[in-house]
Amino acid sequence: MSQSRASMDEPHNGPSGNDALSAAERRAFIQIARGKQAAESVFRNCRVVNVFSNEVYEADVAIAYGRVAGIGRPGTYTGVKSIDCGGHYLVxxxxxxxxxxxxxxxxxxxxxxxxxxxxxxxxxxxxxxxxxxxxxxxxxxxxxxxxxxxxxxxxxxxxxxxxxxxxxxxxxxxxxxxxxxxxxxxxxxxxxxxxxxxxxxxxxxxxxxxxxxxxxxxxxxxxxxxxxxxxxxxxxxxxxxxxxxxxxxxxxxxxxxxxxxxxxxxxxxxxxxxxxxxxxxxxxxxxxxxxxxxxxxxxxxxxxxxxxxxxxxxxxxxxxxxxxxxxxxxxxxxxxxYFGFTNRGAIAPGYLADLLVVPDLRNFRPRQVYVGGQLIAxxxxxxxxxxxxxxxxxxxVERTVRLRDFSVERLRLPGQSGTARVIGLIHDQIVTEDRRVEVQSHNGQIISDPERDILKIAVVERYGGGRVGVGLLHGLRLRKGGDGLIRCSRCP
The missing domain is CATH 3.20.20.140 (Metal-dependent hydrolases)
Structure with missing residues (x-):
């Protein structure tokens, strides 16, 4: 496992969880967690999903400085802003x-x-x-x-x-x-x-x-x-x-x-x-x-x-x-x-206030999404x-495709009818198979056969070297192409 990436002494609130608390902010944060000072906001009427203890319970969650300050019984915390979760889960x-x-x-x-x-x-x-x-x-x-x-x-x-x-x-x-x-x-x-x-x-x-x-x-x-x-x-x-x-x-x-x-x-x-x-x-x-x-x-x-x-x-x-x-x-x-983030991934004091309000844990669809306590979706x-x-x-990152000596002729695949090696796609998988299938040729060129799911595939080198590789593909189930329209039997 990697080394610990963040603690309360390290940056927290930027894109990666940055902006360290000053000494004065830390003292205030402690008192907010204790319920002695008002929080910036309080999530109320929610059921907290605790991934440490594997349980769900009703609680109020106080937020300050983009972090969770504390978790307490309903009514424990006061805050400048109150966020009513409507009895939904806080995740x-x-x-x-x-x-x-x-x-x-x-x-x-x-x-x-x-x-x-x-x-x-x-x-x-x-x-x-x-x-x-x-x-x-x-x-x-x-x-x-x-x-x-x-x-x-x-x-x-x-x-x-x-x-x-x-x-x-x-x-x-x-x-x-x-x-x-x-x-x-x-x-x-x-x-x-x-x-x-x-x-x-x-x-x-x-x-x-x-x-x-x-x-x-x-x-x-x-x-x-x-x-x-x-x-x-x-x-x-x-x-x-x-x-x-x-x-x-x-x-x-x-x-x-x-x-x-x-x-x-x-x-x-x-x-x-x-x-x-x-x-x-x-x-x-x-x-x-x-x-x-x-x-x-x-x-x-x-x-x-x-x-x-x-x-x-x-x-x-x-x-x-x-x-x-x-x-x-x-x-x-x-x-x-895994990444050594000690300031996220759970709802606990000191953790980033990256929170979801979710009505149903089985049909998991966030109703509200907060990052650092701010509503973003x-x-x-x-x-x-x-x-x-x-x-x-x-x-x-602009104008990075530089073709050389490219024409439709470079997409032809010389060969004769007979058995050929093709790349075999496995549905929804990254790995492929080495398949042997019967192919047809015309005028000394191997041709595609969409009805038998045999297509040509080309890799065109984009860096100005002019190299083009052409082979055969089986398993894509592409039936029709042209005029910018491609239809696939797997596509809706």
């Missing part, structure tokens, strides 16, 4: 432990506007997509765009840029490139270590990036190390954990998930555009692991609009038999513990507008 704000802003096709400000109504109050995003394109300048742009948002958006240090030595990328990042960013208050962890074969072979570049997590002059607080190792098990998994990787969100089977838990890894159950909840939920129901939580990972705009974020995962998990408080713990307290709508994008580093 700690949810923490998204792993996602990618870029995959939602939104800039950070609009991304958090989409998240806020769903109760996500802290979000950790791995910016390896923009880093692959624009390197450190792209990361600095993302950090600048993530500041001063009403929701706490934090980033990771992308560990694998490029993801593997076989990829083309716009940048190549090493530990020396990332070290100046490691102590930034919006950096939460070392991002997902995707190149696990490189880790197992002792690649020094990868090991140096992982070492950025250790408490040192550069990163005095220490950082968690996120993993990415689908289907890795046995002694190779031991080697991966021994390298310092602490979590994984890529487990595709219950046996794999349990083995990772047994080795001390944090298991993130992913249920976003890729879905693993059904397969992994039996492990949670049987073992109730403490080192376990929910993540969305990739969320398309359609997913966010139709389903939501962590709230949707909670609803689904509870509907399949998980205790509602356990589900809330997995989306609040557990990720806070209500009845499914964000109550803030996205701030202007930062002008610093903007050049690094």
């Amino acid at each position: 700690p704000g949810l923490i998204e432990a792993h996602t990618h802003v870029e995959d939602a096709l939104l800039v950070p400000g609009e991304f958090v506007r989409a998240l806020a109504p769903h109760g996500t109050t802290t979000c950790i995003s791995d910016p390896h997509e923009i880093a692959n394109v624009s390197g450190v300048p792209g990361l600095r742009w993302m950090l600048a765009a993530s500041e001063h948002l009403p929701l706490r958006l934090m980033l990771t240090l992308p560990s694998c840029v490029p993801a593997s030595p076989y990829e083309s990328a716009g940048a190549s990042l090493t530990a020396s490139d990332l070290a100046p960013l490691a102590a930034h208050p919006l950096i939460a962890s070392v991002g997902e270590v995707m190149n696990y074969p490189g880790v197992l072979e002792g690649d020094q570049t990868l090991l140096d990036v992982i070492a950025l997590s250790q408490p040192a002059t550069v990163t005095p607080r220490g950082l968690a190390v996120d993993g990415h190792a689908p289907e890795l098990m046995g002694l190779d998994l031991c080697g991966y954990v021994a390298a310092g990787v602490q979590s994984d969100h890529e487990s595709v089977s219950a046996a794999e998930a349990l083995e990772k838990l047994r080795l001390g890894m944090w298991l993130w159950v992913r249920e976003g555009s890729t879905r693993n909840l059904d397969e992994l939920l039996p492990i949670i129901l049987e073992h109730a692991p403490e080192r376990c939580g929910f993540v969305a990972d990739d969320r398309t705009p359609g997913d966010l609009l139709r389903e939501g974020d962590l709230d949707a995962i909670i609803r689904k998990a509870v509907g399949k038999g998980l205790d509602p408080i356990q589900a809330i713990r997995m989306a609040s307290l557990h990720p806070a513990q 209500e009845d499914g709508q964000a109550l803030f507008t996205a701030p202007a994008l930062p002008s610093d580093w903007t050049e690094a």
Whole structure:
């Protein structure tokens, strides 16, 4: 587990929970907690969900300086402002432990506007997509765009840029490139270590990036190390954990998930555009692991609009038999513990006043969302507008697609009719299969066959090198395209 990230002596109230209390404020905060001074606001008529004791009880919650000052019997506290929760549940704000802003096709400000109504109050995003394109300048742009948002958006240090030595990328990042960013208050962890074969072979570049997590002059607080190792098990998994990787969100089977838990890894159950909840939920129901939580990972705009974020995962998990408080713990307290956030993930004195008012724990849909005690979303709508994008580093993220020698001819696939290797998609999964199917050719070119679900797929290098890779794909179920309209049998 990473080193503790925050205490009452450390910053609290900014995007990552910043702004330390002065000595005078601390003295006042203590008296407010004791009920000797009026709070800034008091949540009344609520049922507090306590993720420490796994219970629900009626209480008043006093807020001051953006934090929870105290919790007491109804009528205990006085406040300048009284917030009537209408008898609903008061729940700690949810923490998204792993996602990618870029995959939602939104800039950070609009991304958090989409998240806020769903109760996500802290979000950790791995910016390896923009880093692959624009390197450190792209990361600095993302950090600048993530500041001063009403929701706490934090980033990771992308560990694998490029993801593997076989990829083309716009940048190549090493530990020396990332070290100046490691102590930034919006950096939460070392991002997902995707190149696990490189880790197992002792690649020094990868090991140096992982070492950025250790408490040192550069990163005095220490950082968690996120993993990415689908289907890795046995002694190779031991080697991966021994390298310092602490979590994984890529487990595709219950046996794999349990083995990772047994080795001390944090298991993130992913249920976003890729879905693993059904397969992994039996492990949670049987073992109730403490080192376990929910993540969305990739969320398309359609997913966010139709389903939501962590709230949707909670609803689904509870509907399949998980205790509602356990589900809330997995989306609040557990990720806070993983990242070493000692100031969020629960409702307790000194914790950030990131709170949700939820009418029904089984049909988990936040009615109101508060960050630092301030209402930011209500009845499914964000109550803030996205701030202007930062002008610093903007050049690094504009006009980054530079094609060379590209034409429709580059999309042709020479070959003859017969058996061919194709990429086999597995519905809702990141892993693929190596399939052999019969294909047809015309004039020496292999052609698509949508009726048999065989399509061509192309990777066009965007950095001016002029490389184009063309192959075959099976399992997408795309039936029609053209004129900007694409129809998929899985799409509504």
